[in-house]
Amino acid sequence: MLVAHQAKLMCRPSSESRHAPGKPAEPGARAAARHHEPVEPNLARIPADGDARAEAILLRVQGLTGQHLLDSLDERDALALGRYGVRQPTVALREGSVRRLHDGLLATALCQLIRRSDPRDLMVGLAVHHVVAQDIGVVPSTLFEEIAARLPDGPVPDLLRGFGSRQDITPEAFGWQLVQTPGGPDFMPG
Secondary structure: OOHHHHHHHOOOOOOOOOOOOOOOOOOHHHHHHHHOOOOOOHHHHOOOOOHHHHHHHHHHOOOOOOHHHHHOOOHHHHHHHHHHHHHHHHHHHHHOOHHHHHHHHHHHHHHHHHOOOOHHHHHHHHHHHHHHHHHOOOOHHHHHHHHHOOOOOOHHHHHHHHHHOOOOOOOHHHOEEEEEEOOEEEEEEO
């Protein structure tokens, strides 16, 4: 299921294999059993150990994101930004924080610029940002345009602009569930 692996796919190069290089794919029975394991909500399943790294990168981004900054970022940075971008919409929803949502969407966009993934995988993750924007009273098209305007021209800002202006975004349409946890609302694949 595409959505069950969203956190990994958000910034995975589209050519990357879904199993370890040099090893055969899991036999059908083991893969099917793993597919049916319960999935936890985003904040429980996605580590926060790179949040400080992602926040430090976001502090370096002033105004437009230049190629010099992008060239200075590596795979560990992309992983930290990708995880941060998936976690922050939930935090933003819980806190009603436009800043958290903004930073999460910027982190997601930067990750995508560093490690391109299939645009369809990116849209699955962007759906959570879009839904949270609506829930906390932010116009999604305005938020997505603001982030897109800070990026170098290309397919990522174009995708953000187009996706942000859509009116048909719901969690269910993109394979998400909004669930209540002891810590507050969260999103989980499903």
